[in-house]
Every structure is written in C-alpha cells, then in structure tokens.
Amino acid sequence: MDDLLRGLGPRALGVLVRRGDDFAAAEDAVQEALVEAYRRWPDAGVPADPLGWVITVAHRRYLDGWRSDVARHRREDAALAEPPPGPTENADDTLQLLFLCCHPALSSASAVALTLRAVGGLTTGEIADAFLVPETTMAQRISRAKKTIAGVRVDRPGELDRVLTVLYLIYNAGHSGSVDLATEAIRLARDLADVVPDSEAGGLLALMLLHHARRDARTDDAGRLVTLDRQDRSRWHRSEIAEGVAILQAALAQDRLGPYQAQAAIAALHDDCPVAEQTDWSQILQWYDELARLRPGDPVVALNRAVAVGAVDGPRAGLAAAADLDSALGGRHRLAAVRAYLHEHAGETELAAQLYEQASAAATNVQERDHLAAQAARLRHVSG
Incomplete structure (x- = not known):
C-alpha cells in the first residue's frame, strides 16, 4: 500500500499542476488525498482507477478545503466511491513536474529537496534525514522553493541540463540516511530517459548504473573505504554494468556526445576490467580529453x-x-x-x-x- 500511494502522489500532483492549480496548494491537497486513501482503502479496497480517485479527492480538497459541514461530507463520501470517467493524466505530467521542481530560479539545494518531495514522493522527514539536517530546516527549504515557483507555467519546455544536474546531485548524495538517494536518483533518471529521447539523459542513466554497480565493493566489512584499484570486482553487479553499457551504446549512437556520456564511457572502461591491472588507461585518457573539450x-x-x-x-x-x-x-x-x-x-x-x-x-x-x-x-x- 505504501509503495502504491508513494507512486500515485507525484502523478496526481503533475495532473493538478498541469490543469493550472497552484503548486503549493495542490501539493497539500494531494497529501490530504493520500491520507484519505490510506485510511479508506484497507477496508474498502483499492478503486479500479486509484490514480483517478486520488486526483478527484485532491482536486476537491484544493477547491473546497476540508469541509466542516457533516452533511456535505456525506455527499462527498458517496461521490468518492469511483471517479468520473475521462482522462486524468498524460505521459508528460510527471515530466513537467520534474522540470518545474528543477526550475533555474531555485538553488541547487532547493531543487534537490523539492524534486525528492514532489516527484520522488519522499516525506520531509526522510529528505531531512538523508541530508542530516533538522526536519524543520528542510520543511522551510521546501516551503521557500514552493513559493519561488508559484505561478510558473508548466506548458513550456524546461531546461534539461538543469534537470540532469539536479538528478546527479541526488545520486551523489548517496545513502546517508533512511532513504537510498542513489537508488531514487536512478529511478527518476530512468523515468526521464524513457520519455526524453536525448542522448545525455541516457548518458546520465548509464553513468549512474555503471557507478552503482560497484556499491557493494566500496567498503570492507569494517566499513572502511576501498579504492577502485583494490575492490573485489566479483562483488560488482554485472547485470547493472551490462544495462549501463547498453544504454550508453544507444546514447553514443545518436552522435551527440555530451559530458555525461563521456563520463559513462570512462566508467564503462573501468567496469570492463576483471582486474585493475588490465585497465585501458590510454582509452580512458582519450575520453578525459573529450570531457575536457566538452567542459573547458x-x-x-x-x-x-x-x-x-x-x-x-x-x-x-x-x-x-x-x-x-x-x-x-x-x-x-x-x-x-x-x-x-x-x-x-x-x-x-x-x-x-x-x-x-x-x-x-x-x-x-x-x-x-x-x-x-x-x-x-x-x-x-x-x-x-
């Protein structure tokens, strides 16, 4: 149930924002709807269209707020059994929400926090724990971010470079709290790459997978850091390496080389070696030359x-x-x-x-x- 509701939240918020609802108020309304679903569904069962149910409830909360009139509540309860038929979302809603959360008017820290809250579906407490700050501090940061983008239209293309930067910042935050942000960043990058046919979106996803594949070998049993040349490579996740290489090859085939693709190529060359002594440093240096050209x-x-x-x-x-x-x-x-x-x-x-x-x-x-x-x-x- 928790996983289902966490996934529905960002999708419902994307719909409301696309329809023109204020971001901050819509986000609050979605949270209220999720609480209502959490209360109702264990006994009444999950509706045939759970997303439609959440959108319907959230939109009514947005329009009317919490009702104090008991009779009005009864009429609403009867209406909430199933949402009215009709389209509730399109494939770009969550993507537009992601671009909005990564708006250039936001600082990097604010964009990361808002993305994890609105698109990732994490609680403010989980985000605060991941970044080792008090929950009140994180709540204030997210609140300020919402105010900054209040009134921003989402019907225009966003800045992909900014989104990629924010996702990579989330990935590099790693696993410092109760939530594995590296895994969350990969999930978001995978969703982005599925709907954005851009070689750099694929390059970033490949880079994350190729690095993440080494996670179990980065520390020893005592928790001490193990450098790349000394890692037990039998502990690397070969399926993730294979997936990362395949995604990288597809991105490179588009012939629009970018920095994330170059970094992924370097990671792939490291991952390809069964022992450190076989690392092809000449090719790695060539890729660093390309990366230096791309990021002078x-x-x-x-x-x-x-x-x-x-x-x-x-x-x-x-x-x-x-x-x-x-x-x-x-x-x-x-x-x-x-x-x-x-x-x-x-x-x-x-x-x-x-x-x-x-x-x-x-x-x-x-x-x-x-x-x-x-x-x-x-x-x-x-x-x-």
Whole structure:
C-alpha cells in the first residue's frame, strides 16, 4: 500500500499542476488525498482507477478545503466511491513536474529537496534525514522553493541540463540516511530517459548504473573505504554494468556526445576490467580529453585527467598535468590526495605522506578522512 500511494502522489500532483492549480496548494491537497486513501482503502479496497480517485479527492480538497459541514461530507463520501470517467493524466505530467521542481530560479539545494518531495514522493522527514539536517530546516527549504515557483507555467519546455544536474546531485548524495538517494536518483533518471529521447539523459542513466554497480565493493566489512584499484570486482553487479553499457551504446549512437556520456564511457572502461591491472588507461585518457573539450576549464575534470595522464605517461607527467590547479582547487582535499598518490608512485614517500595528511585534514567525509589518514600512516611506517 505504501509503495502504491508513494507512486500515485507525484502523478496526481503533475495532473493538478498541469490543469493550472497552484503548486503549493495542490501539493497539500494531494497529501490530504493520500491520507484519505490510506485510511479508506484497507477496508474498502483499492478503486479500479486509484490514480483517478486520488486526483478527484485532491482536486476537491484544493477547491473546497476540508469541509466542516457533516452533511456535505456525506455527499462527498458517496461521490468518492469511483471517479468520473475521462482522462486524468498524460505521459508528460510527471515530466513537467520534474522540470518545474528543477526550475533555474531555485538553488541547487532547493531543487534537490523539492524534486525528492514532489516527484520522488519522499516525506520531509526522510529528505531531512538523508541530508542530516533538522526536519524543520528542510520543511522551510521546501516551503521557500514552493513559493519561488508559484505561478510558473508548466506548458513550456524546461531546461534539461538543469534537470540532469539536479538528478546527479541526488545520486551523489548517496545513502546517508533512511532513504537510498542513489537508488531514487536512478529511478527518476530512468523515468526521464524513457520519455526524453536525448542522448545525455541516457548518458546520465548509464553513468549512474555503471557507478552503482560497484556499491557493494566500496567498503570492507569494517566499513572502511576501498579504492577502485583494490575492490573485489566479483562483488560488482554485472547485470547493472551490462544495462549501463547498453544504454550508453544507444546514447553514443545518436552522435551527440555530451559530458555525461563521456563520463559513462570512462566508467564503462573501468567496469570492463576483471582486474585493475588490465585497465585501458590510454582509452580512458582519450575520453578525459573529450570531457575536457566538452567542459573547458573544469578543474575537477582536469584533476581526474591528471590521474589518467599519470597512469599512461608516468607520475611525473601526471603531476605536471595537475600543476596549475591550485587557484581553482587549493585547499580541497582531492587535489592533495591526487598529488599524494602521484608522488607515492614516483617514489617520494615522505612528501606523499605529508600530502595524505593534508588531504585527510581537509576531508569532510569521515570515510575519506580515515582512508587518507591510513594511507599517510602506511607510508610513514614504510619510510620509518
């Protein structure tokens, strides 16, 4: 029952918003309708058209609010047995809702929260838990987001790049609370790719699947981070890798290369190797060159490319490729971590240990911090 109602909420809200109902009031009305369904359906049974039932109830709540007149309630109760016949939604309603929740007037944090609430069907408490903030803080963020997009029309094409960015932010939030946001992001990206024939929509879905396939190998039994080169690849989910590769190939066949496709191609090359030593770093570097062309001046791309340069042309070349990133990434733990890795492979263990310690001190993620500290301790032990 819970899964059914969670899926009906975003679809019903999409219909009401398309019809011209105010977003905030419509969202409240849908929640009231879902509460009513949760109360009625276990005893009365699920209606033949559950979505139509929710839309009908929600629209009446939107128009009239909660009735205090008992007689009026009785008449409504009789009318709610089945909704009137006729179309209740079209295939684009939820998609339009997704674009609305990712409106460029919203900050990234607000767009992520509103998307999870309105399209993902998560409760405010679940979203707050996932991002480790008080529920009142998240409720205020969602309320402000609703006010920001009040009156925005949904009959115009949205900005796909913005939607893709928001979905990738949701994916990268991972599983820090009671809800697995990575899985939720994949679900939303799959829905988007099903109705938007865009190569980058497919590229993002492929990228998520190819990364998500490694989830069980990212930590050891003690919860410690395991780097890609040391992961037990027998624990990777091969079915997800196969699906991701197939989606990527279909996207690349459209011959409209974008950044998500390039990143997915890099992930696919890693996933294709049964052991780390067989990684085709030359091809990976070629894809990083493409990604740098698609995202010129992106320091994160340049940093990741430096690792590939180091694998192909040696650690000194990798260090040279990362030499000009201080102004953009100075103080970031990943820059120090990459330089530590390259200096270690160049045989400079003392400098590498210092850089690992610097990276650990700057890291905000506990697992990364502990991993980097362990790397520094390992090198201190070797050099000592």
